[in-house]
Amino acid sequence: MRIDIVTIFPTFFDVLGLSLIGKARESGVLDIRAHDLRDFTHDRHRTVDDTPYGGGAGMVMKPEPWGEALDSLVGDETVLIVTSPAGEPFTQTIARELANESHLVFACGRYEGIDQRVVDHYAERGRVRLLSIGDYVLNGGEVAAMAIVEAVGRLVPGVVGNPASLVEESHEDGLLEYPSYTKPSEWRGLTVPPVLLSGNHGLIASWRHDQQVERTRRVRPDLLPD
Numbered sequence: 001m002r003i004d005i006v007t008i009f010p011t012f013f014d015v016l017g018l019s020l021i022g023k024a025r026e027s028g029v030l031d032i033r034a035h036d037l038r039d040f041t042h043d044r045h046r047t048v049d050d051t052p053y054g055g056g057a058g059m060v061m062k063p064e065p066w067g068e069a070l071d072s073l074v075g076d077e078t079v080l081i082v083t084s085p086a087g088e089p090f091t092q093t094i095a096r097e098l099a100n101e102s103h104l105v106f107a108c109g110r111y112e113g114i115d116q117r118v119v120d121h122y123a124e125r126g127r128v129r130l131l132s133i134g135d136y137v138l139n140g141g142e143v144a145a146m147a148i149v150e151a152v153g154r155l156v157p158g159v160v161g162n163p164a165s166l167v168e169e170s171h172e173d174g175l176l177e178y179p180s181y182t183k184p185s186e187w188r189g190l191t192v193p194p195v196l197l198s199g200n201h202g203l204i205a206s207w208r209h210d211q212q213v214e215r216t217r218r219v220r221p222d223l224l225p226d
């Protein structure tokens, strides 16, 4: 999978050279590239923003640099992802959908956001998704893009060593994950649930599912079917 990220802070994504995603980049399973939006400006000050039509506080990102940057990256197979607090809530289901794509381009806004005509222009020509990682406001789209890149990247075959570890996770089966324990069997007076020491794998599986349902009912009842 090829992932391109357009941002005025390209070094922000240097962290993607670490850990699993970093190894996947080295092996070629993931090809992730960050691009500086200012490289697509032509004035001395490399200007990417201007005052909003209609007035109001803050600045809006100009459409021209975005058009040149995205024209250089977006193709017929591309899904253009614009992170925004006004976007569709990003979920594990969307992560799975995006993990099947061959090319993702992320547009990371700053200031008060990107001129709406950029989204409108590319939505007329291909697939564009406005995605939010939560109902809170960040200073820019980079943190949201980073979260989505990690959630999607780890689902791409060859990125995670043991694909079985992707199955029993929160949200993978619509439920929150069960609690996990490791040695020692007692720590600060706290012990491990005896069923996990029983060696009875049927009982363990049943206990773990019960824990998932109980935890989901307690913490995220909205995830349970009506």
Ligand SMILES: Nc1cc(-c2ccc3cc[nH]c3c2)n[nH]1
Pocket (backbone or CB within 6 Å): 083, 084, 085, 108, 109, 110, 111, 112, 113, 131, 132, 133, 134, 135, 136, 137, 138, 139, 140, 141, 142, 144
């Ligand atoms: N879920 C979420 C996304 C954002 C976001 C995304 C892009 C920009 C551009 C300027 N501020 C932004 C905030 N905040 N919260």
